[in-house]
Amino acid sequence: MGSYLVRRFGLMVLTLFGISVIIFVMLRVAPGNIADILFDAAGFVDPSEKKAIMVQLGLDKPLVVQYLTWIGGLLHGDLGYSYVSDRPALAEILPRIPVTARVAGLALVFAVLIGVPLGVVSAVKQNTKLDYLLRVVSLSGLSLPAFWLGLLVLMAAVAWFGTIPIYSEAPKTFWAALGMYSIPAAVVGFRSSALMMRLTRSSMLEVMRQDYIRTARAKGASERVVNYRHALKNAVLPVITVIGLEAAFLLGGLIVTETVFNIPGVARFLIEAIRWRDYPIVQNIIMYIAIIVVLINFTVDMLYAALDPRIKYSE
Amino acid sequence: MSTVDFRAELAKAGANVDSRWSALAFFARRYPLGAIGAAIMALFVFAAIFAPLITLYDPLTTNASLSLARPSAAHWLGCDFMGRDVYSRIVYGARISLAVGIGATLLGGGIGVLIGLSSGYFGGWLDLAAQRLIDILQSLPLIVMALLMAASLGPSLHNTIIAISIALIPSSARVVRASTLSLRELQFVEAARAIGMSEVRIAVRHVLPNTLAPLIVLGTAQLGATILIEATLSFLGLGVPEPHPSWGRMLSESAAEYVRTAPWLVIFPGLAISAVVFGTNLLGDAVRDILDPRQRG
Numbered sequence: 001m002g003s004y005l006v007r008r009f010g011l012m013v014l015t016l017f018g019i020s021v022i023i024f025v026m027l028r029v030a031p032g033n034i035a036d037i038l039f040d041a042a043g044f045v046d047p048s049e050k051k052a053i054m055v056q057l058g059l060d061k062p063l064v065v066q067y068l069t070w071i072g073g074l075l076h077g078d079l080g081y082s083y084v085s086d087r088p089a090l091a092e093i094l095p096r097i098p099v100t101a102r103v104a105g106l107a108l109v110f111a112v113l114i115g116v117p118l119g120v121v122s123a124v125k126q127n128t129k130l131d132y133l134l135r136v137v138s139l140s141g142l143s144l145p146a147f148w149l150g151l152l153v154l155m156a157a158v159a160w161f162g163t164i165p166i167y168s169e170a171p172k173t174f175w176a177a178l179g180m181y182s183i184p185a186a187v188v189g190f191r192s193s194a195l196m197m198r199l200t201r202s203s204m205l206e207v208m209r210q211d212y213i214r215t216a217r218a219k220g221a222s223e224r225v226v227n228y229r230h231a232l233k234n235a236v237l238p239v240i241t242v243i244g245l246e247a248a249f250l251l252g253g254l255i256v257t258e259t260v261f262n263i264p265g266v267a268r269f270l271i272e273a274i275r276w277r278d279y280p281i282v283q284n285i286i287m288y289i290a291i292i293v294v295l296i297n298f299t300v301d302m303l304y305a306a307l308d309p310r311i312k313y314s315e
Numbered sequence: 316m317s318t319v320d321f322r323a324e325l326a327k328a329g330a331n332v333d334s335r336w337s338a339l340a341f342f343a344r345r346y347p348l349g350a351i352g353a354a355i356m357a358l359f360v361f362a363a364i365f366a367p368l369i370t371l372y373d374p375l376t377t378n379a380s381l382s383l384a385r386p387s388a389a390h391w392l393g394c395d396f397m398g399r400d401v402y403s404r405i406v407y408g409a410r411i412s413l414a415v416g417i418g419a420t421l422l423g424g425g426i427g428v429l430i431g432l433s434s435g436y437f438g439g440w441l442d443l444a445a446q447r448l449i450d451i452l453q454s455l456p457l458i459v460m461a462l463l464m465a466a467s468l469g470p471s472l473h474n475t476i477i478a479i480s481i482a483l484i485p486s487s488a489r490v491v492r493a494s495t496l497s498l499r500e501l502q503f504v505e506a507a508r509a510i511g512m513s514e515v516r517i518a519v520r521h522v523l524p525n526t527l528a529p530l531i532v533l534g535t536a537q538l539g540a541t542i543l544i545e546a547t548l549s550f551l552g553l554g555v556p557e558p559h560p561s562w563g564r565m566l567s568e569s570a571a572e573y574v575r576t577a578p579w580l581v582i583f584p585g586l587a588i589s590a591v592v593f594g595t596n597l598l599g600d601a602v603r604d605i606l607d608p609r610q611r612g
Binding site for chain 1: 448597
């Protein structure tokens with residue numbers, strides 16, 4: 001286990017190095033930089049002034065130096081300065097994280113509470129009308145674009161309540177926050193709950209075909225005990241993996257949902273920073289996402305090795 | 316990796332296998348949801364190909380007097396802010412979704428196949444390098460990777476296809492690599508080698524065709540995801556730019572502010588995206604059940 005952990009950790013660091021290079025290079029070859037955008041907006045270009053800005057932002061140095069400056073700072077918690085606001089990138093990004101984390105957390109709770117039980121029901125009642133209905137609903141959950149679902153919710157709110165439930169000011173009490181975040185969280189979580197449901201269902205069905213389930217039936221265990229004690233327990237492992245991964249993958253839904261509901265989270269900030277070519281913000285947020293994904297993968301692998309004795313963790 | 320003999324399967328199940336149509340009808344009865352998905356996809360492809368024949372207006376022609384016109388007999392789904400016919404834009408938009416969906420799936424899948432096949436078949440340092448590359452490409456969620464690439468390449472139809480295809484590479488590479496690893500140990504590979512076939516030829520002519528079933532399953536499943544990502548990128552203004560009638564782009568123009576004033580601009584493009592993605596998902600499930608019976612739910 002020890003050597004597996006070390007090896008796996010080494011690969012994780014290698015992966016993070018690789019993705020950091022890709023992020024950095026892709027953003028540097030992007031057409032147009034901040035100096036161009038600032039000067040386009042001003043409408044008048046003085047080459048010497050433009051050069052001064054490039055020097056001030058460190059854009060005149062070779063790419064390798066720029067990259068090393070970024071990574072060196074990253075390791076010390078210095079993320080550089082936002083081109084647009086001139087404030088430290090960390091101070092721009094950090095306060096936005098809790099907002100996104102709240103929506104994501106609520107969405108995940110929503111997804112697990114709805115998706116897993118429905119998946120179990122769907123598997124136990126396989127090929128009944130209920131199963132077909134649940135499968136169609138979950139497939140539609142995977143088919144609706146999150147931003148459209150968000151817009152439909154806004155539209156329904158306008159039609160029925162006459163107001164638009166978008167974020168206007170920071171909620172003051174816990175309950176106000178819960179009310180504010182739960183609608184976008186439900187919109188984001190709908191897709192994840194569909195995914196959880198499908199996964200729980202197929203995992204349950206897979207387990208229910210195993211010999212030990214037949215054995216449990218043969219020894220006279222009731223359907224309830226077979227389904228919930230024997231099958232569910234074994235079916236839950238792959239579901240845990242996806243819950244872990246989904247925490248990171250919720251981001252796709254969060255980016256558009258935060259945009260639609262005007263929530264000042266880190267996902268919407270990423271899109272704004274991309275529009276402004278604010279590299280320090282963009283590269284740090286994307287790197288932060290990569291770190292989370294890789295860490296979650298690592299943790300899930302370790303959990304797997306610890307939870308499932310059948311998995312061999314030596315080469 | 317077992318191939319399925321459809322005729323034998325059908326005959327065993329009591330179907331009339333004499334004509335293609337009756338076989339099709341049999342599949343439709345056996346997989347009703349898949350048949351609905353196939354019908355939606357057929358309609359989608361039909362709309363994309365014959366767009367000029369089934370619309371009355373040009374999707375790009377603006378008309379100030381029709382700005383935000385309500386749905387009417389002349390303009391079934393109303394008009395947008397610039398007075399362009401929404402129905403025509405949705406029908407022509409099918410071309411963009413189809414182009415991006417098929418283009419990105421084929422391009423990303425093709426590169427993934429190349430990486431997966433060579434790393435799985437030849438092994439060694441090639442395999443190690445390929446696996447690290449896959450790890451790296453997978454360290455960002457699909458949508459974030461597509462976003463990064465789209466932001467880097469700039470908004471255009473071609474760049475959107477390239478951006479999404481890069482994000483799609485790892486999954487097909489992994490699927491092909493996994494199948495190749497078990498296939499290369501089989502006797503027919505040894506036999507091909509014994510008669511003096513070159514390694515590259517064996518990999519392409521004998522191993523690759525046997526990885527097709529899981530690839531097709533993956534491809535159909537990914538088609539819907541690809542269309543959804545294109546819509547998301549375009550919605551955010553990073554995908555297919557104006558004046559192309561991309562479904563996602565149509566929604567971004569009409570976002571929030573038209574929720575009150577012109578709901579038809581919000582409802583119909585989203586309905587088109589959802590219906591097509593729903594169709595690919597239904598079809599994808601059926602294709603998986605047919606080609607990969609071990610995963611059958």
